[in-house]
Amino acid sequence: MPASARPRVRARQLAIAVYTLVAVTIAVGALANSFGWINRTFPGFFLMDNRVVPSVGLAHWTGLQEQSIYQHELVRLDGRPVASARDVYDAVAAEPPGTPFHYELATRHTREKRTIASMRFSLSDYVSLFGAYFLNGVIFTGVGLAVWILGPVGATTTGTVVLVLNAGAFVLTGMDLYGPAALFRLHVTTEALLPATFLHLMLVFPVLRLGRYRRAVLAAVYAADLAVVAIYQVFLYDADTYSRVHNLCMSALGFAGVGLIVSGIYAYWTSSSVLVRKRLGIVLLGIVTGFAIPAWLVTMSGLSGGEQPVNLAAFTAFLFPLSLAYAVVKLDLFEIDAVLRRGVNYLLLSGIVMLIYAVLGLGLGVALQTTSVTHSPAFPLIFSLLMIGLLTPMREAVQRTVDRLYYRTSHNAQKTLERASGALVTMLNVEEIYALTLQTICEALLIERAAVWLRGADGSFALVRGRALLEELPAPIPPEHALVVRLQRTVRAMSVYDFADDLSLGTAERACRALLEGLGADLVLPLRVRGELSGFIVLGAKKSGTLFTLDDLDFLHTFANQASVAIVNALSYRKIEELNVGLEHKVTQRTQELATTNRELARSLGELERAYHELQRSQENLVHAEKMAALGRLTAGIAHEVNTPLGASLNALKMIGDLVGEYRVSIGDTTVTEDDHRELAAELYESVENVAKWTTKAAGYIRSIKAHTRNLDAVQERPFDLPRLIEDTRLLLSHRLRLSSCSVTVDCPQSLMLYGDPGKLGQVLTNLITNAIDAYEDHGSADGRIVVEVEATSEEVAIAVQDTGCGIAPEHLDRIFEELFTTKPPGKGTGLGLSISRDIVSDCFDGRIEVTSTPRVGSRFTLRLPRREPDEREAGRTAANA
Known part of the structure; x- marks a missing residue:
């Protein structure tokens, strides 16, 4: 709007x-006031407020039995002047019904007196x-x-x-x-x-x-x-x-x-x-x-x-x-036609029945007036039954008359539909369906001009078949045309007479009327399939010049529904045939292309297989190189960590040898006192303690190496002491920590036992601490501090490794656990450490690893390991294997 x-x-x-x-x-007030008249005594006529008798009354009223007093002015009642109509009504109502009153009535030319008895205003x-x-x-x-x-x-x-x-x-x-x-x-x-x-x-x-x-x-x-x-x-x-x-x-x-x-x-x-x-x-x-x-x-x-x-x-x-x-x-022309036909039918039938009733009643009354038949109680009943018996044939005769009056066609709609439906069911050629549709409609309704319009792929409606068309063929009708829009909104036929002469037609209505007149159409019948407008049939005027009726419309709608389905089926069949032909051609073409593609695919598969093997070898070499690099770093650490206590031990042993030689010379020497012997023994004991200390340190270092270098492929689950494992990891990396000027601070509860493979967990901690050391080196920081925090609950143990190094870029954070993904320069990393660590945590400990990081602030890796008893762990592993 x-x-x-x-x-x-x-x-x-x-x-x-x-x-x-x-x-x-007004209606409620007037109705309420009018109820006061029921059973009220009144003069036998009405009187308005200006004392004039209105031209309203019933034949049995006492005031209207003799000469008419309508439009007379009431001037006196029982000899007294009348001031108002209310005075008259009140005076009459005060007396019982039937009381005579003397009235003096006047008009412009006359004055007369009347005596009228009052009466009761009844419900009737x-x-x-x-x-x-x-x-x-x-x-x-x-x-x-x-x-x-x-x-x-x-x-x-x-x-x-x-x-x-x-x-x-x-x-x-x-x-x-x-x-x-x-x-x-x-x-x-x-x-x-x-x-x-x-x-x-x-x-x-x-x-x-x-x-x-x-x-x-x-x-x-x-x-x-x-x-x-x-x-x-x-x-x-x-x-x-x-x-x-x-x-x-x-x-x-x-x-x-x-x-x-x-x-x-x-x-x-x-x-x-x-x-x-x-x-x-x-x-x-x-x-x-x-x-x-x-x-x-x-x-x-x-x-x-x-x-x-x-x-x-x-x-x-x-x-x-x-x-x-x-x-x-x-x-609506057709609905008006139906109402008008029913009205005429009713009037004619009522009039005929009344006429026959009167003629028969009068005739029988005259014919039988000398007998007692007309006075019998059964006569009215028998006469009424006779009229009822005549009513049905009279109604049919009147209906036929009205049908002829309103141009009902002479075709048998039911037989025509049956014959056309049987033919449409067997047809798959759309051109034959078009021809049969137009032929059936034109012959049944005596129409000369008709055409079928169908919707195309672009939504516009084009003429596909016609009879007695105009010389100039019409152009396709676009989907936004007012006629198409109206047909889409309605389910009934549209007539050119839908546009009345006395309407102020809008743009859309004028466009519809102009198009219908241009097509020579009296009626447009929509074709619908599943509620969608698929086309329409344009019908010209009947040859007889008569109008389309509701019977015609019923026939057309029924036949149009059948024709719509047949047309859609035929078009679908034609499309399937076209698709089959095209499909055969495509199958032949695609078969040839497939043979060529198969040969190229076989060659590509061979190349792909070779590339895969090359990739496997490259990955193995990369892993081997990483292992060798780690082994080199480990060897350097071992050499340093073992040489130091070993050299100190050798020096202590040399001192012990010298002391033993001095002791051998002093045997039998009287000049060597007891105090000298005690001093010599003390020096020997000190040297032995030094040797024991340095060898113990070397043994501890070797033990930590053994804890981290046993076969990681074998599952060796057992209860282990988590603080001891963290300390062994720190000892293993002590050489690397000193070289990078980093330190490890451990915050862990004492005697915290876990169940699992300590070697695999040690490998994870080694990878995380090594990455923290690398982060400090990349950041160029000295005196880097690595914090290992352990928090234990009844449900899980959380092990966090935190540094304040270079951090991880946000775009890399989602990829750090991918295999072979690394941000380190060539020769310093393979991108396998964190991937292996994640697999160990999830597969061996049923846990997960989390990471938070901020560039130039640092990173925090948290291992969350569920706490399980040995029996539960074994039961879980057995169920998983099953």
Whole structure:
């Protein structure tokens, strides 16, 4: 909805809501007040607030038994002047029903006295008057609001709403007219507006008349009518003037109604639009059934000076707004056709039945009047059964007449569909299906021009087959065209008559109508498969010039569904055939290509196998080189760590040899005292202690080497002391630590036992501490500090190795555990240490290794090892092997 239209829409919605509230208030108030009349004693006639007897009454009322007193002014009651209608009602109600009252009534020319007995206002009186009023008022108002809400925005809708809502207000306020008369002035206002509203509708329905002068004429009509309203309001309580204006309004209303009928008939014969004629048929049907009696009553009442009562108009008047509203709101040609046909069928059947009933009843009454048959209780029953027996053949005869009247085709739809369906099922050639589809439709409905349009791959709709086409073939219709959009939104056929003459067509509607006229189409039938629009069939006019009916539409929709499925199946079959042909060609081509590819693949596989073997050898050499480099570093450390205690031990042993020689010489020497012997023994003991100390140190170093160099492929799980393992690792790397000026600080609880292979865990710790040393060397830091922290819980042991070296770049952090990934320069690393460490932690200890690192700040590797008892560990390994 355009933004500029939203204020108008909101104002329209507000106006509808306000009017609805006012109408409901008036209806409820008038209904509540009217209940007071039931079982009330009244004069035998109604009296308005201006003391005028209205042209409303029932034949059995006491005040209407003799000469008519309608539109007479009541001036005296029992000889007393009458001040108001309430005084009359109160005086009559104070006496029992049947009490005679003496009235003096006057008109402009006469004055007469009447004696009228009072009577009780019964429930049947209430239903006949107020019930009919209320029913008509509610229907008129409800229909008016429905048209206001549902009808298309335009002059026709406006004219209909004004007439129907004004008539509804007129009837509802009429319930209050005879007391308490609070809505008396509103009632006469709506009464005065009735002729103008009928003239308004005559100018806008079923076609717009007078062109650009219409608004000026309407303004003049309403201005004149407002002048009547003003006179009404000024002289409302002047009885003579009131009656004159009232009779004028009734006469004008009758003539305006006749004018509406005449204009409708004229438009029916002169309009070129089938939809206009169908809508007029609905309205004329409503006029005949609902407005004929009211129009005659109000006309005769106006011409006779109010002597004709108009309350009988309420019994059928409501049919007129219903038919009018349907014709205005419903723009569907086929639905209007169905309603019109049913209405005509009903009227004809009812009229024929009434005529036969009257003829038979009169004839039998005359023929049997001399017998006792007509007086028998069984006669009415037998006569009614006879009429019921005649009803079915009469209904069928009337239906055939109406069908001929409304151009029902002579084809047998069921047999045609059966014959066409049998043929469509066996067809797989789409061209034959096109031909059969058009042939079946054209022969069944006597159509000369027809065409099939289907959607292409680009979404546009193109002509694929046609009969009696125009000389110039139409171009494909794009998917965004208004006609295609409307067909996608609807499931029914679209007629060129869907666009009424009196509508202000928008751009989309004009585009649809122009295209349909350009194609020479009277009807467009959509083809759908699984709810999607796959195409449509364009049908021209019938050869007979008659219209398409609902029966035609049912036949077309059923056949179109079958044709759609057959067309889609045939197109799918054609596509499969094309695919099969293409597939055979592709198979031959691909077979040749596959043979060539196989030869190239065999050659590539040979080269790949050779490259793989080369890669294996390169990897083995790389691992061997890494091992040799590690062995060289280890050998250098061993040489240094063993030579130092070994040299010290040799020096101590040389001193011991010298001391032993001195002791040998001193044997038997009297000059050597006992103190000299003790001093010699002390020196010997000191030298022996030094030898023991240095050899013990060498033995410890050799032990740490053995702990880290036993066969790592064999699983040697056992309980081991974690602090001792960390100390052995530190001793193993002591030479490397001194060379790099690094130190290891251990924070570990004492006597912390783990179960597993200590050699494999030692290998992991060696790799982590070695990487920490390398990090300090890469960072160029001196006096690097490596911290090994151990935290133990009942569930796991966490071993963290932390340094403050160069750290790891963020882009490398996710790849450091990949095999052969390294950031070290060639010759210093192979990228296997961390990968092997991760595998040892996960496979041998069911743990995991975590890393956090910040460039130029340092790294922290954490081993999280679950704590398990030996039996649990063995059980877990057994289950895994199983």
